[in-house]
Amino acid sequence: MSDSTHTLKNQIVTINDVSLTPIEVNGQRVVTLAMIDKVHGRADGTAGRNFRENRDRLILGKHYEEMTADEIRRQSLTDVFPPRTAKGIVLTERGYLMLVKSLTDDLAWEVQDALVESYFTKPVAAPGLIDMRDANQLRLVTVQLIEMNQEKDEQIAQLAPKAQALDRLESSEGSVGPRLAAKMLNMPERKFIKWLEANHWAFRQNGIGPLQAYKEKRERGYLEHRPHTFRDQVSGEDRTVIQMVITPKGLARIAQLLGVSAQEAA
Numbered sequence: 001m002s003d004s005t006h007t008l009k010n011q012i013v014t015i016n017d018v019s020l021t022p023i024e025v026n027g028q029r030v031v032t033l034a035m036i037d038k039v040h041g042r043a044d045g046t047a048g049r050n051f052r053e054n055r056d057r058l059i060l061g062k063h064y065e066e067m068t069a070d071e072i073r074r075q076s077l078t079d080v081f082p083p084r085t086a087k088g089i090v091l092t093e094r095g096y097l098m099l100v101k102s103l104t105d106d107l108a109w110e111v112q113d114a115l116v117e118s119y120f121t122k123p124v125a126a127p128g129l130i131d132m133r134d135a136n137q138l139r140l141v142t143v144q145l146i147e148m149n150q151e152k153d154e155q156i157a158q159l160a161p162k163a164q165a166l167d168r169l170e171s172s173e174g175s176v177g178p179r180l181a182a183k184m185l186n187m188p189e190r191k192f193i194k195w196l197e198a199n200h201w202a203f204r205q206n207g208i209g210p211l212q213a214y215k216e217k218r219e220r221g222y223l224e225h226r227p228h229t230f231r232d233q234v235s236g237e238d239r240t241v242i243q244m245v246i247t248p249k250g251l252a253r254i255a256q257l258l259g260v261s262a263q264e265a266a
Helices: 034-042 044-054 069-074 093-100 106-120 135-171 180-186 189-198 215-219 248-258
Strands: 005-007 013-015 018-020 023-025 028-032 064-070 087-091 202-204 211-213 225-232 240-247
Touching: 013 106, 018 069, 028 034, 028 093, 028 202, 034 044, 034 087, 034 093, 044 087, 044 093, 064 069, 064 093, 069 087, 069 248, 087 093, 093 106, 093 248, 135 248, 180 189, 180 240, 180 248, 189 202, 211 225, 211 240
Parallel strands: none
Antiparallel strands: 005 023, 013 018, 023 028, 028 087, 064 087, 202 211, 225 240
């Protein structure tokens, strides 16, 4: 979680007679599960239950963020979460819309529309009018346009190598196991496997045994199950097991989600 999490107490939004203090994470507005219950007029814990039931459909960092107790304290969000909250969940706009798909009554539709329009869409200050007869104003606009073009060119130059490297990842031949994938992504193998499990790419049956891919990730071509034959050192016989591997397409997608340097990953 980035340190750029904060509340905007001077920009309170009122929806369905409920006053909401906006919360932002990295410049993006988010809502808590309790805020969803309150603004939709649902019993406490309703959004939390829906979140737990559909967690495997949501992606950490894209649809929701997890805040530790220390982060909640450091970001001065103790008034947002109940006391002694061990892990606080906040949903992005996309995560919120996915979570409330099951709410189809008229009020739910109205609240969703109001939240998207008034809460998630941040107010933009109206630009002042430019006097085309004022040479100083025109000079300032010209300088700003030049600076904007320079910034855009710099961004393109920075992103080009990353895009090329990701293209190489996706077009490379052969799938790899988690150990090699972690090495290619410059991550410790244990940390990489924990990420796969936390983000619902892979799981272990009953918490033990080999990694298995979630059906959705196989259908998208990110992960595969392949037979792997090895010599049993005890019996001296060949044994075949099903092994999960990560496709080039999956490796490229993980690199994007992790924000890993694509040049290094390639």
